[in-house]
Amino acid sequence: MKRRTGQDRSITQGWRPATQAVRGGTARSEFGETSEAIFLTSGYCYDRAEDAAARFAGEQQGMTYSRLQNPTVEMLEQRIALLEGAEACRTMATGMAAMTAVLLCQLQQGDHVVAGRAAFGSCRWLVDTLLPKFGIATTTVDARDPQAFQDAVKPNTKVFFFETPANPTMDVVDLAAVCGIARERGIVSVVDNAFATPALQRPMDFGADVTAYSATKMMDGQGRVLAGAVCGTEDFITNTLLPFTRNTGPTLSAFNAWVVLKGLETLDLRIRRQSDNALAVGRFLEGRVPRILHPGLPSHPQHDLAMRQMVAAGGIFAFEVEGRAQAHALLDALQLIDISNNIGDSRSLMTHPASTTHYGVSAEARAEMGVTEGLLRLNVGLEDPADLIDDLDQALRQVGL
Ligand SMILES: *Cc1c(COP(=O)(O)O)cnc(C)c1O
Numbered sequence: 001m002k003r004r005t006g007q008d009r010s011i012t013q014g015w016r017p018a019t020q021a022v023r024g025g026t027a028r029s030e031f032g033e034t035s036e037a038i039f040l041t042s043g044y045c046y047d048r049a050e051d052a053a054a055r056f057a058g059e060q061q062g063m064t065y066s067r068l069q070n071p072t073v074e075m076l077e078q079r080i081a082l083l084e085g086a087e088a089c090r091t092m093a094t095g096m097a098a099m100t101a102v103l104l105c106q107l108q109q110g111d112h113v114v115a116g117r118a119a120f121g122s123c124r125w126l127v128d129t130l131l132p133k134f135g136i137a138t139t140t141v142d143a144r145d146p147q148a149f150q151d152a153v154k155p156n157t158k159v160f161f162f163e164t165p166a167n168p169t170m171d172v173v174d175l176a177a178v179c180g181i182a183r184e185r186g187i188v189s190v191v192d193n194a195f196a197t198p199a200l201q202r203p204m205d206f207g208a209d210v211t212a213y214s215a216t217k218m219m220d221g222q223g224r225v226l227a228g229a230v231c232g233t234e235d236f237i238t239n240t241l242l243p244f245t246r247n248t249g250p251t252l253s254a255f256n257a258w259v260v261l262k263g264l265e266t267l268d269l270r271i272r273r274q275s276d277n278a279l280a281v282g283r284f285l286e287g288r289v290p291r292i293l294h295p296g297l298p299s300h301p302q303h304d305l306a307m308r309q310m311v312a313a314g315g316i317f318a319f320e321v322e323g324r325a326q327a328h329a330l331l332d333a334l335q336l337i338d339i340s341n342n343i344g345d346s347r348s349l350m351t352h353p354a355s356t357t358h359y360g361v362s363a364e365a366r367a368e369m370g371v372t373e374g375l376l377r378l379n380v381g382l383e384d385p386a387d388l389i390d391d392l393d394q395a396l397r398q399v400g401l
Contacts, residue, residue, distance in 0.1 A: 195343075201311070
């Protein structure tokens with residue numbers, strides 16, 4: 001029956017990623033709709049009381065309550081798992097719900113975590129504030145250096161947690177080396193892969209155990225909804241993550257799941273075009289601004305590593321001007337590119353991390369991770385790059401660069 005081929009792993013696993021992105025996970029209702037249906041329902045009905053009992057006992061397949069399962073949400077989870085090359089995926093209401101769940105579900109008092117110090121502001125808050133509050137010790141390291149992870153390991157280290165490329169400094173982590181160190185010691189490596197997405201980088205191909213996503217970013221890709229996801233083995237998702245999420249409830253809404261399903265259909269097209277556009281804009285800025293942090297440019301110290309583990313460098317990069325006053329003046333002078341702290345949007349957006357996304361991170365931690373007062377992060381969208389370059393050119397002139 002073709003209605004459900006999208007859910008048959010024996011068929012979908014053989015599909016290439018472009019096919020999985022459009023059809024993976026699709027389960028059609030009795031109406032045979034072409035585009036996936038949105039099931040806006042909180043509950044489910046049973047023909048007989050015995051059926052309800054059997055479903056709660058796990059003896060009968062089927063849904064019981066949308067905090068636990070929903071047909072639209074499951075379609076998205078299957079599609080992401082296929083693209084990731086993971087056995088299983090569970091989605092969450094936001095990227096931060098995914099990061100919180102993936103850490104708390106497997107950690108307890110007395111454990112230790114080693115985390116990359118360059119990270120999204122709220123991820124740093126989890127590591128610096130939330131985990132220690134519950135008796136989980138954390139060490140932050142320069143994740144560009146695999147040896148730093150090795151040196152930070154203690155007998156009670158349970159998790160390595162890092163982003164690559166990292167927000168907003170574009171530090172690149174050697175996935176094979178760091179995940180290899182984790183594997184050898186029985187430590188779970190958790191990779192926040194929001195910037196690259198499985199379209200550009202599949203951390204599990206390099207030995208990562210778990211990947212976590214803000215699907216708000218490139219997966220939605222059009223700045224519409226918040227969503228998150230965690231991918232791992234069937235055992236990890238079912239036995240470690242699910243007991244936590246089913247009972248704490250960071251569930252993704254069916255409507256938001258549907259929006260991200262539609263986003264995934266064009267993910268590969270968008271992210272490749274945005275990578276090309278970001279390279280064009282990066283080449284223009286190189287030499288024009290004091291410093292540029294773009295792993296797609298040969299001038300980036302980790303360019304070779306980035307190109308070994310990524311298909312392309314993505315649409316996001318950072319650059320530096322002289323201090324906060326010039327950074328804010330440059331933002332104010334832009335006519336086309338919006339001032340916005342979001343990323344992964346089809347629109348070009350620029351932000352000053354020190355006063356926005358990383359405002360909540362201590363000044364010392366900001367300095368340590370390279371979030372300087374002159375740093376600007378640019379999300380390059382799907383506009384014509386020549387228009388973006390024209391806009392940057394006029395804005396740079398206005399601030400004397
Ligand atoms: C945005 C982001 C998050 C948080 O995701 P939300 O969907 O905003 O909750 C986590 N990690 C990285 C790298 C991000 O860019």
